Amino acid sequence: MTRDEVLSALHAVRDPEIPTISVVDMGIITDVEVDNDALVRVTMTPTFVGCPAIDVMRADVEAAVRALGVEHVEVAVTFDVPWTTNRLTDRGRAALLEHGLAPPEQFDTLTLELEVLNNVACPYCGSRRTTLKSPFGPTLCRSLHYCNECRQAFEGFKPV
Amino acid sequence: MNQDAVKDLLVRMADDVLILAHRHSEWTGLGPVLEEDIAFSSVAQDKLGHAQALYAILHEHFGMPDPDVMAFGRAEADMRSCHFVELPNGEYDFSLVRHLLFDAAEYVRWSALRESSFEPLAKLAHKIQGELKYHLYHAQTWIVQLGSQGSEESKARMQSALNTAWPYALGLFESRPGDADLVATGFFPGEDALRAEWEVLVQGILAKATLTMPHDHAAVLGGRDGYHSEFLAPLLVEMTEVYRIDPSAQW
Structure with missing residues (x-):
């Protein structure tokens, strides 16, 4: 083994x-x-x-x-x-996207400011013209967003 | 290590989050909008996790009963929560203000504990601090919005809730006889130091919200010695109901 x-x-x-x-x-x-x-x-x-x-x-x-x-x-x-979300592999990020979740970007977790949640890339159209609706979603690791470009609500995987 | 002092500190920290988690969970299904319902429920779930992790440290390193017994099996007089977390939710203004003041305190406390000389606590702190950013961010967003970007009524209500909450919030930082040993050994920085840092953090947020920080209040104390507000007993009856029927129940 x-x-x-x-x-x-x-x-x-x-x-x-x-x-x-x-x-x-x-x-x-x-x-x-x-x-x-x-x-x-x-x-x-x-x-x-x-x-x-x-x-x-x-x-x-x-x-x-x-x-x-x-x-x-x-x-x-x-x-x-x-x-931390930096431990997600590339394949993991792709799997999140496949599930319709915006994958978190790489951040220095010590200095992470949550303002980054205000322009998360939309998992459907890729636009960054998005708005954070709530830092809390259906599970502890997700946040709620809205895409102003393709006008869809989406969920993001929270960076921590 | 002064074991009694460590137990006193970790139990009061765990009891505060346990009780506030229960209060927050009372918004489940009743929040003013769906997102807020979810937010308070999520914060509650995170906090319950923090309480469980602290009880687990007490169990594994200091021989205290297992986490379920600590959470559900103690009498009111054995609880060490402060009055601040015991108060009923009231209206949403009070719940938000308590959320802000409590999570600012948690953020300061757990940020400092990352440097604790007690390794299991320092490791947990690295994890919890990242989660608390979200709690504080949520509270701060609403306080600033309702304080400086809302109506006259919303601002007045936030200020009034803040004035009511303040003396209770100060009770979070009640110093205990064993604390000096813990400060001397680098276990934690001490309640006075945490309170000073908390006031600076809160002052900054309230300034953005155009709210006025209350002054010259005496802290509401007693919980750390087992003397609780009238609101804890009924809360415990509800929270421990399943456990009292069947301590081995899984749910």
């Missing part, structure tokens, strides 16, 4: 709230340790501290590694490596 084989299996585990993206592309898998074929330790971190989907994803991650025939699987949820 190699680390890559485990990661490849984890690509099949999806975020239940955004089924087009895997937990790997979401960037919430922070460490995979393989100790010969008998023990695999996965460390993951939630997107938001109160993310209600983390328990489901943790169970799915454990099941996916177990399905590889690994006897002992340990999955830990920690804040040791905090999740």
Whole structure:
């Protein structure tokens, strides 16, 4: 068993709230340790501290590694490596777009000013003539926007 | 490490967000517009997560009961929330003002805790601080809008709500006997330092909103010693109802 084989299996585990993206592309898998074929330790971190989907994803991650025939699987949820949207992979960003969500841009999270939410690129037409309607959306990681160009409401994935 | 002082600090921080999360969740389904309904519900969900993470630290590092017992299994006198978070939501003006004053305090507190000498707390702080930006941004947007860009009535109502909330908000920063040890060891900067920074932050936002910061008020205290407002007991009855029927219930 190699680390890559485990990661490849984890690509099949999806975020239940955004089924087009895997937990790997979401960037919430922070460490995979393989100790010969008998023990695999996965460390993951939630997107938001109160993310209600983390328990489901943790169970799915454990099941996916177990399905590889690994006897002992340990999955830990920690804040040791905090999740930020910069951890999304390019494939992850594309998956968000496919789901109709404006992907977050890369930011220095320490100096991030939320004014950037006022001109998020529309996922439908690409225009930046957009307006933030609310920094809170249907899940903790999304915000609500309106495109003044193609006149559609859309959701964005919040930069954190 | 002065364990009693640490427990006192983390429990009062967790209890404040737990109780305010419950108050915010009371807007679910009742917000003045759909977006605000969602916003208060989302802030509530974030805050519940913050409370749970703090109770988890207390459980794992300091031998306190598990998070569910801490949240739902304690008597009123064992709670350490301040009166500010216990007050009923009132009208939307008061809820918004409380949201602003509380989240400005949270933002200052958690920004500082990123430098805490206690590593698990510092790590959590890095995470929570990023979320609090959104809470503060939401509150600030509305306060500025209703204060400086609304009508005479909206401005008057915001000012009136601010005057009512102020003495209670000061109760967030009640110093405790063990705090000095925590300040000396770099665990946290101390309530007085946090309050001073909070006043600067709030002053700046209120200036943009053309609202006047109240002065010369005595803080409303008592919650940190288990003496609560009349509003906590009924809140606890409601919040703990399922747990009291079946402590093992999953929902």
